Amino acid sequence: MNKIVIDRNKETPIYLQLYSQLKRFIENGSLPPGYKLPTIRSMAKELGVNIITVVNAYRLLEENGYVYTRVGSGTYVCEGIQRDRDLIEDIELSEHREIPVKKGTINFASSSLNPELFPVDEFAELINRVLKRDRGYAFEYQDSRGYKPLRESILKFVRLYGIETGVENIQVISGGQQGIDVVSKALINFGDTIVVERPTYSWALASFQSRGADILEVNLNKDGIDIEDLEDKLKKFKPKFIYVMPNFHNPTGILYSDEKKEKLVGLAEKYETYVLEDDFASELSFTETASLPLKAFDKYDRVIYLKSFSKVHMPGLRLGFIIAPEKLVSSFLKAKYVTDLTTSGLMQRAFDLYLRENIWKKHIEEVKGVMRERFEKMKEGLTQLESYFEFDIPKGGFYYWVKLKDNWKAVDFYQKCLERGLLVVPGDMFFGIKKEDNFLRLSFASCDVQEIEKGIEILRQVLSEGQNENETYLPII
Known part of the structure; x- marks a missing residue:
């Protein structure tokens, strides 16, 4: 295993230093899927730290999906870490229109305005x-x-x-x-x-x-x-x-x-x-x-x-x-x-x-008018799906932030939507340390009212059909 360096002069807690370094080793492949981490006692002894420090670092890795624990056996690196990271990178790039999205896909991911709105x-x-x-x-x-x-x-x-x-x-x-x-x-x-x-x-x-x-x-x-x-x-x-x-x-x-x-x-x-x-x-x-x-x-x-x-x-x-x-x-x-x-x-x-x-003032007023119409249309549609979602109504901007109910995982939901021609953003990518996997960000920046209606209907279909826990989904963009 790569050498871990603990700096006791830093104000960052030692368990976070340990967590950060192990996380990097897993993400860059130095610790491959299935690798068994040292036992808590041996890691603590090797680094000269308290056992609780290692417990907290391992727990944080497990909470964020980097490792899993087998009772009586040990702590192992999870499968699919690179796949999930590649998927998130694809979503991030699609948000900025930097990778192609299949023609006809309704884009609830992009933060960019339609080119027709540019001055x-x-x-x-x-x-x-x-x-x-x-x-x-x-x-x-x-x-x-x-x-x-x-x-x-x-x-x-x-x-x-x-x-x-x-x-x-x-x-x-x-x-x-x-x-x-x-x-x-x-x-x-x-x-x-x-x-x-x-x-x-x-x-x-x-x-x-x-x-x-x-x-x-x-x-x-x-x-x-x-x-x-x-x-x-x-x-x-x-x-x-x-x-x-x-x-x-x-x-x-x-x-x-x-x-x-x-x-x-x-x-x-x-x-x-x-x-x-x-x-x-x-x-x-x-x-x-x-x-x-x-x-x-x-x-x-x-x-x-x-x-x-x-x-x-x-x-x-x-x-x-x-x-x-x-x-x-x-x-x-x-x-x-x-x-x-x-x-x-x-x-x-x-x-x-x-x-x-002051040409910008006219443009802003035009954009606000269009965005307000889209904002209202998405609010209307999401309100009809309140039994599946929790969300607050924003006072401006481009986004609705929704929390999925019924044990949905956002990445699974993303895949099911994409299969039906709707691109959304799983909330996982917006968390730095402990991930939360049941949020979605829905943007109305680049969709007209008709597209928003179609996108809401796809959301309704996916939610009403539910999820099959036995299915496995792979990124297709």
Whole structure:
């Protein structure tokens, strides 16, 4: 077995260090299916740790489906770990339209708007104007911080949402995922602790883990993160930052209360850490009350505000920005520079006009109208299936987060839906440590009303037919 290294100087509990390393060995194949782990006593003796430490690590592996225990025999690595990981990777890629989905499949997985909703004509005109005005200069490398007129337009844009900052704090990035990666490169060292919501965005988890971070999860309540649990973890582990999506959370659709936003900022100041706020859809509120970003409550310069323009405007645009606390500006600039030097100058110049001339406002209103109609249609359909599901009605965004009843496993449900031409997202992929396998995320971002009706009917058929525990399903995308 690979060598396990325990660092007693780290604040991460030893059982989590042991769990994380064994989990990696299983996932990369170093510990193959059927491999028998050392006995609890021998592992504890070899590492010089308490028996309870090994018990807790093994139990966590079993709870997350990595090992199983035979009474009187030992603990063994489960079969099918790689298959399940491949399946989840396929689903993640399909969410971003990065692998082909069979023609005619109804897509309740994608977070991308239909191409018909993109402001193509308006943007084409802006690009032509930029080319006529700037000619070859439009293709020059820009300042790594971003095209200054665009940063000035962003400054005016964020003031509409209660955020006060300066142009020098704004860092233009090539989409939201790059923003997460830039923050990770700038702040995370191997073994650092990061706190995330439970559940959370799977691609953010992947970015943090790629830097060697130890992940701690904090449960979500209906009005946002569990403040008591969060404070307990802040006291014990002193994380580098807390990653949150306060407005129309992915995958749950939860909207933090203003009170909870204020408390979160206060805790960040009290325990001298930062909060990374990922804002991808705060414009898409279905209520009359504005949903202010967490950054609007930031009295202490503790919130790293990450805003993507891709989800709501045009996914292929790959444009967004970070508002950095004063102490982190230079770190983010260096991380951006080594990532891709600069974001497309032509796109930055065109988007500057898009913001400056308020073209974005018309687009947002059109998208909100369409999304509201789809949101209502999916709510109507899911309400008719309440005997099979538990769910709360979101106040905006793209998603319904539903809990399956009757002992359904989400991956099995996913397979049965896919066989009938419906793509959904099993909730397993949104949990970092202890997986929960009875949740689904259903998106209405890319389906029209008629497709939603058909998708709901497929859900009804699968639920009414039930599940056969003797069947085995393999990924077909």
